[in-house]
Amino acid sequence: MPTTRRPTTARTSPTRTHAQPNGKQPPxxxxxPDLNLEIVTITPELAQEWLDSGGTNRKITRRRIDAMTAAIxxxxxxxxxxxxxxxxxxxxxxxxxxxxxxxxxxIPVRSVVAxxxxxxxxxxxxxxxSRNAADVLGIxxxxxxxxxxAAARGLMFIERYGRVFPSQRDAxxxxxxxxxxQYVKEHPEIIDxxxxxxxxxxxxxxxxxxxxxxxxxLFLRLDPEQxxxxxxxxxxxxxxxxxxxxxxxxxxxLGRQRD
Numbered sequence: 001m002p003t004t005r006r007p008t009t010a011r012t013s014p015t016r017t018h019a020q021p022n023g024k025q026p027p028x029x030x031x032x033p034d035l036n037l038e039i040v041t042i043t044p045e046l047a048q049e050w051l052d053s054g055g056t057n058r059k060i061t062r063r064r065i066d067a068m069t070a071a072i073x074x075x076x077x078x079x080x081x082x083x084x085x086x087x088x089x090x091x092x093x094x095x096x097x098x099x100x101x102x103x104x105x106x107i108p109v110r111s112v113v114a115x116x117x118x119x120x121x122x123x124x125x126x127x128x129x130s131r132n133a134a135d136v137l138g139i140x141x142x143x144x145x146x147x148x149x150a151a152a153r154g155l156m157f158i159e160r161y162g163r164v165f166p167s168q169r170d171a172x173x174x175x176x177x178x179x180x181x182q183y184v185k186e187h188p189e190i191i192d193x194x195x196x197x198x199x200x201x202x203x204x205x206x207x208x209x210x211x212x213x214x215x216x217x218l219f220l221r222l223d224p225e226q227x228x229x230x231x232x233x234x235x236x237x238x239x240x241x242x243x244x245x246x247x248x249x250x251x252x253x254l255g256r257q258r259d
Contacts, residue, residue, distance in 0.1 A: 034116060035114050035115065035116050035117065036114070036115040036116055037083070037112060037113070037114050037115075038112070038113055038115075039079065039110060039111070039112055039113070040084075040110070040111060040112075040113045041108050041109070041110050042084070042099070042102055042108060042109055042110070042111055042113075043102075043108040044102055044103045044105070044106050044107070044108070047099040047100075047102040047103050048099075048103050050084075050086065050090070050092050050099055051092060051096065051099050051100065051103070053089075053090050053091050053092065054091050054092075060096055060097055060100055061097055063172070064097050065097050065100045065101050065104060066104075066170070066173060067172060067173055067176065068097065068098060068101035069101045069104045069105045070173040070174075070176075071101075071176060071178070072101060072102065072105040072107055072109060073105050073107070074178075074179075076176070076178045077109045079110050079111065079112070081112055082111075082112065083095070083111070083112040083113060083114040084098060084099065084111050084112070084113045084114070085113075085114045085117040086113065086114065086115045086116075086117065087116070087117050087118070088115075088116050090115075093117050094117070095111075098111070132149070132177060133149040133152070133153070133175075133176070133177045133180040133181070134146045134148075134149040135177070136177040136178075136180070136181050137149055137180070137181060137184065140181060142184065142191070143191070143194075144194050144198065144209075146210075147194045147197065147198065147209045147210055147213050148184060148190060148191065148194050148213075149180055150208075150209070150210030150213065150214075151190050151193060151194055151197070151210055151213035151214050151217060152175075152180045152183050152184050152187075152190055153175050153180065154210065154211070154214040155183070155187070155190070155214055155217060155218075156174065156175050156179070156180070156183055157171065157174075157175070158214070160174055164211075164214065187217075189217055189220045189221060189224075190213070190217050192216075192217075192220055192224075193213045193214070193215075193216040193217030193218075193219075193220055194209070194213040194216075194217075196212070196213075196216040196220075196227065196228070196231040197209050197210070197211075197212035197213030197214075197215070197216050197217075198212075198213070199231060199235055200212045200216070200231055200234055200235055203234075203235035203236075204254060205234060205235070205250070205253045205254065206253045206254075206255075207253070216231060230246065233246045233247075233250070234246055234249065234250050234253075237250050
């Protein structure tokens with residue numbers, strides 16, 4: 001089995017005890033079995049071998065497996081520190097979906113592997129959530145992360161499928177936190193589109209920030225100056241004569257009858 005470093009044994013540190021009100025010392029903390037940690041290149045064959053060994057697991061999530069498979073095939077798999085966990089008998093206790101994705105992709109990947117996970121540790125695994133596109137954008141310093149992520153997602157869908165809300169079952173495989181970040185880096189006008197979309201939304205115009213951000217980003221790509229003028233006219237209505245198309249749109253979106 002190829003590894004990049006030797007297994008390490010988890011260290012324990014001395015714990016200071018304090019007398020309880022009855023004068024008795026509390027019982028010492030229970031020490032569980034040591035964990036052996038190593039970085040392993042997991043081949044599809046090894047992944048299948050581990051899966052065949054059995055082990056109590058949650059039901060596999062086909063959608064998540066497909067998403068991870070697509071990420072592996074795009075070369076987006078990274079060594080993050082998240083471990084495949086095996087018990088003392090080598091049975092998979094956590095990471096079943098990742099192993100299925102490796103088998104499905106047919107490509108070896110590197111991952112941390114923890115061996116010797118106890119039975120009771122399984123109850124507290126993975127209580128958090130994965131980072132989404134907005135989380136990743138925030139880490140990289142982008143403002144209004146939720147709106148930027150929504151705008152990028154919609155624009156990527158439009159470019160690939162011709163619509164903001166595609167019906168294709170594999171659409172979720174195309175837009176990931178990694179692809180979203182890369183798209184925003186390559187299209188900085190999205191940030192200006194979000195600023196204009198936010199301005200329109202907070203003027204009371206119907207529609208969400210994400211949708212208006214998509215629209216204004218598309219306008220900015222055509223003509224930045226006219227996009228700014230459109231946002232100004234739509235939000236204020238200033239300088240528009242009766243019957244002007246933008247004024248008619250503004251009144252319609254504000255729920256007014258008169259144009």
